[in-house]
Amino acid sequence: MNSIPSTALGLAEHGLPVLPLLADKRPFGLCRACEGLACGGRPNMATPGPCACPWPCHGWAAATTDPTVVGSPQWTAAWRRARTIGYHPGGAGVTVVDLDN
Numbered sequence: 001m002n003s004i005p006s007t008a009l010g011l012a013e014h015g016l017p018v019l020p021l022l023a024d025k026r027p028f029g030l031c032r033a034c035e036g037l038a039c040g041g042r043p044n045m046a047t048p049g050p051c052a053c054p055w056p057c058h059g060w061a062a063a064t065t066d067p068t069v070v071g072s073p074q075w076t077a078a079w080r081r082a083r084t085i086g087y088h089p090g091g092a093g094v095t096v097v098d099l100d101n
Helices: 004-013 073-079
Strands: 018-021 084-088
Touching: 004 018, 004 073, 004 084, 018 073
Parallel strands: none
Antiparallel strands: 018 084
């Protein structure tokens, strides 16, 4: 059983916006409906706005805490292909500090 979706739901329930990522830690590319930035300027958020697209194809802008989105048929299909969970700490008001040697 793939524990990624259940882990993502748990993180979302705790207020951390999540999204599925591919093996190379990249988000899923834009779907056909969103090509040409037809959805408010996403994924680069040049012109932030809502998107009616149900797919997780907007990078960090698609990250959500909504369990109905995280468990939707479109996202379930993406979770099957995902290799890890991405999260949007800024969307949760969290600051992340990466300390290296």
